[in-house]
Amino acid sequence: MSALPPPILPYGRHAIDEDDIEAVRSVLCGDWLTTGPTVRRFETALAERTGAAHAVSCANGTAALHLACLALDLKPGEAVIVPAITFVATANAARLCGAEVVFADVDPESGLMEAAHLSAAIAEAERRGMKPRIAFPVHLAGQCADMAAIAKVARAHGLKVVEDACHAIGTVECHMDGSEIPVGACAHSDMTVFSFHPVKTIAAGEGGAVTTESAELAERLRRLRGHGIVRDETMFEDRVEAFEQAVVNPWYYEMVELGLNYRLSDINCALALSQMQKLDRFVVIRRALAALYDAHLARFAPILQRTRRRAGSMPAWHLYTVLIDFEAAGITRGQLMRDLEADGIRTQVHYIPVPRQPYYRKLYGDIAMPGADAYYRRTLSLPLYVGMTGQDVERVTQSLERLLLPRAAERRRAAP
Numbered sequence: 001m002s003a004l005p006p007p008i009l010p011y012g013r014h015a016i017d018e019d020d021i022e023a024v025r026s027v028l029c030g031d032w033l034t035t036g037p038t039v040r041r042f043e044t045a046l047a048e049r050t051g052a053a054h055a056v057s058c059a060n061g062t063a064a065l066h067l068a069c070l071a072l073d074l075k076p077g078e079a080v081i082v083p084a085i086t087f088v089a090t091a092n093a094a095r096l097c098g099a100e101v102v103f104a105d106v107d108p109e110s111g112l113m114e115a116a117h118l119s120a121a122i123a124e125a126e127r128r129g130m131k132p133r134i135a136f137p138v139h140l141a142g143q144c145a146d147m148a149a150i151a152k153v154a155r156a157h158g159l160k161v162v163e164d165a166c167h168a169i170g171t172v173e174c175h176m177d178g179s180e181i182p183v184g185a186c187a188h189s190d191m192t193v194f195s196f197h198p199v200k201t202i203a204a205g206e207g208g209a210v211t212t213e214s215a216e217l218a219e220r221l222r223r224l225r226g227h228g229i230v231r232d233e234t235m236f237e238d239r240v241e242a243f244e245q246a247v248v249n250p251w252y253y254e255m256v257e258l259g260l261n262y263r264l265s266d267i268n269c270a271l272a273l274s275q276m277q278k279l280d281r282f283v284v285i286r287r288a289l290a291a292l293y294d295a296h297l298a299r300f301a302p303i304l305q306r307t308r309r310r311a312g313s314m315p316a317w318h319l320y321t322v323l324i325d326f327e328a329a330g331i332t333r334g335q336l337m338r339d340l341e342a343d344g345i346r347t348q349v350h351y352i353p354v355p356r357q358p359y360y361r362k363l364y365g366d367i368a369m370p371g372a373d374a375y376y377r378r379t380l381s382l383p384l385y386v387g388m389t390g391q392d393v394e395r396v397t398q399s400l401e402r403l404l405l406p407r408a409a410e411r412r413r414a415a416p
Helices: 018-028 037-050 061-071 088-095 115-127 147-156 215-225 240-248 266-276 279-300 333-342 358-364 370-378 390-414
Strands: 054-058 078-083 100-104 131-135 160-164 172-174 180-182 191-195 208-212 304-306 320-324 379-382
Touching: 018 266, 037 054, 037 208, 037 266, 054 061, 054 215, 061 088, 061 160, 061 191, 061 208, 061 215, 078 088, 078 115, 088 100, 100 115, 100 358, 115 131, 115 147, 131 147, 147 160, 208 215, 266 279, 279 304, 279 320, 279 390, 320 370, 333 379, 333 390, 370 379
Parallel strands: 078 100, 078 131, 131 160, 160 191
Antiparallel strands: 054 208, 172 180, 191 208, 304 320, 320 379
């Protein structure tokens, strides 16, 4: 009787326990399925965890990015600075507001936008006659960008700052004075955006959120996610007729601006709230798995190296990304991914530079992004999720050793 094949190792997956299932079941058996008390409890827990004054949940990370742009009144003719290495949603949020996107290059070893890249992008925007309004630094794979340096540049040019932390719930920024600030506290930004997609550190099924220190922005975000409608009679106190309507008629509401249905349900928030209670444990596991990868892959240099670690970032690793010299290894990335798949190991690429996408090429033409292109040519995301074991990490690295090192040695021998 033949042995069973080893289980498939995806590049990422959720970790659901019985208490998560029970949390969702209790909502399904209760009185609220859509936006109700569990949403408010989750928002309170997220604000407490990040240290922000306010947290506003929404349908997903893309909706959170869009809401952030809307809350800042981003308009056609204005521009947003977006790093070239990110998911397309970061840039698309600006386009959904009719604004332009100016892409910033990134560090070729980390994939992160740095302050110098932001400065160059602002200068490029001004050269092209655009008015930059918002900078969107992206915390890639769980590593946070240098927010103090980025904010300094942004504020000097009058830009608002919105952190795309869809990869970085649980990440901490460490400062030279010894202080540690959770990503989401908005210490150097106007808002921070999160995603709770199933492959993220905590899952809501689908879900997103925006944190902020501003009560005004939080109020606007809540209004925009719910069709632009207000019901609270205190909102109408400066208009006697509307105030009397709201007091006398419990059904009364007013749509005060154009909004969207970007609300999150109690079902999703029940799962997210249960998962939030495990965030510390999940982060410890992810960091331990990343450290195991680091140790096992050290012998692969210089063919394969981990991405550069930024001083001052204590990541809650969402992805474990490596940089591979595929030419020196004598194999294409596509072939390596297919060979790993044959071993039951699924990998992914994060990301194709957004300005290389057909939509943005048509809009802005070919843009020189040497750092982003260099990062993209070499990057590969290996399996990383809470359910992995040390043996799983060994299995991945053994497959990489078998598939990469003999070819690389053969190419070195054949070199003149």
